[in-house]
Amino acid sequence: MLYGIGLGPGDPELLTLKAVRILKESIKVFVPGEMAAELIRPYVTEEPEILDFPMIYDEQKLKEIWTENAENVAEYARKGDVAFCLIGDPNFFSTFTHMKKVMAEVAPDVEVDTVPGISSITSCAARMGVAVETSFEVHDGVSDINYLIHLKARKPQEIIERFEKEGYNEFIFAERLFSDREVIIKGKENIPEEGNYFSIVYGKKN
Numbered sequence: 001m002l003y004g005i006g007l008g009p010g011d012p013e014l015l016t017l018k019a020v021r022i023l024k025e026s027i028k029v030f031v032p033g034e035m036a037a038e039l040i041r042p043y044v045t046e047e048p049e050i051l052d053f054p055m056i057y058d059e060q061k062l063k064e065i066w067t068e069n070a071e072n073v074a075e076y077a078r079k080g081d082v083a084f085c086l087i088g089d090p091n092f093f094s095t096f097t098h099m100k101k102v103m104a105e106v107a108p109d110v111e112v113d114t115v116p117g118i119s120s121i122t123s124c125a126a127r128m129g130v131a132v133e134t135s136f137e138v139h140d141g142v143s144d145i146n147y148l149i150h151l152k153a154r155k156p157q158e159i160i161e162r163f164e165k166e167g168y169n170e171f172i173f174a175e176r177l178f179s180d181r182e183v184i185i186k187g188k189e190n191i192p193e194e195g196n197y198f199s200i201v202y203g204k205k206n
Contacts, residue, residue: 002077002103002110004090006117007039014118015039019085022115026083028076032095036085048085053095066102073099074107089119093140146205153199156191160201168203175199 003022008014023029023043030049031037037048051069056062076082090096091114100112121138125131137145148168150159156173163171173191175183176198185191191201 001081002073002112003081003083004094004096004100004112004114005083005085006089006091006094006115006119007036007085007087008118009120009123010035010039010087012039012042014123015043016115016117019115019117022081022083023085025081027080029083029085030073031085033087036087039087040085066098067106070099070102070106074103074110077107077110087117089117090114091116092119092121148201148203150201150203152197153195153201154197155193156195156199156201157188157193160188160191160203163201163203167205170204170206172202173199174202 003026005019005022006016007019008016020043023040026044028049029040029044029046030051031040032051032053034050037050040048051072052065053069054062054065073082073084084090084096084099086095088094096114103110103112139145148163150163153159153173160168160171171186171188171191173183173185173195175181175195177184177200195201
């Protein structure tokens with residue numbers, strides 16, 4: 001099993017209990033840089049392996065490096081639990097997102113899961129002393145907006161109908177995430193008409 005683990009914004013006290021547990025149980029830990037390595041050293045028995053992800057524009061060379069890294073990780077993940085740790089959250093603007101795609105190509109037999117971390121999106125509000133009380137957008141300054149997350153999705157089918165008009169065509173419905181009553185439903189045709197206060201609709205443009 002390969003776990004993509006979010007370490008939060010850099011404060012060692014903001015690692016989750018689940019992240020720490022998996023770190024302690026993993027047979028091998030990988031990181032993309034020294035900052036992540038420093039955060040996790042108190043929780044691992046062996047020095048984490050720092051993988052090289054150079055900032056270059058040669059696509060062929062990049063593909064070779066990503067493939068080599070993925071094959072290295074897969075070799076250990078076939079033997080037991082392995083962690084790939086990074087600053088922030090593994091599913092938001094993350095190195096792990098691409099790692100997961102490459103792993104699916106070179107090692108489809110390896111199961112992959114993610115452990116959320118406190119992302120810069122939420123941690124900035126705490127450090128800035130501000131609150132976000134209405135809808136908002138997150139930009140990286142380069143890419144188009146291709147995803148949506150609709151909170152408090154009491155009428156999920158109505159939400160889906162509205163966002164289909166904006167070009168979204170892939171939907172997932174979730175309710176009471178991480179609780180013993182968690183529900184996750186993929187596909188518009190399977191999503192119910194009614195949700196509750198703890199419901200979310202995720203949409204994507206393909």
